[in-house]
Amino acid sequence: MNTKVPQVIDVLMKYGSFARPLVNRALSNDKLNPAWEEYFKAIRYDWQKEYTLELKCVERGIRRCRGDQTVKYLLLSLELSVLQNLKDRKGIDCTLFIITILIYLLNNLYFVIVQELIDKKIR
Secondary structure (H helix, E strand, O other): OOOOHHHHHHHHHHHHHHHHHHHHHHHOOOOOOHHHHHHHHHHHHHHOOOHHHHHHHHHHHHHHOOOOHHHHHHHHHHHHHHHHHOOOHHHHHHHHHHHHHHHHHHHHHHHHHHHHHHHHHHO
16 A cells, blocks of 8 residues: 555545545556555545446446455445445445455454464463
């Protein structure tokens, strides 16, 4: 993940659409991860109320996630927001199901890691 991305996210959460110049600046960065680029494009489309274009960016961003869980969950939450704006109940149910499965898998992975650490400490 780019080092500046968390700072940009903090500003986005604090100032909302007033952070538009910062999002434009982030998009002008050539070294930006493709998934983060799609996230920022989707944010811009959200401000313009272009929900179908935003949904396309979100879907491309989810496909371009390569091990970066942060942007993946941000994109999934953005997808829920877009589907709600488009009044697509079936899509919302599907996305919530995917998020539930991912959280379940993360919890199981966390449990396995903790169990391995406990086993190593006991030995």
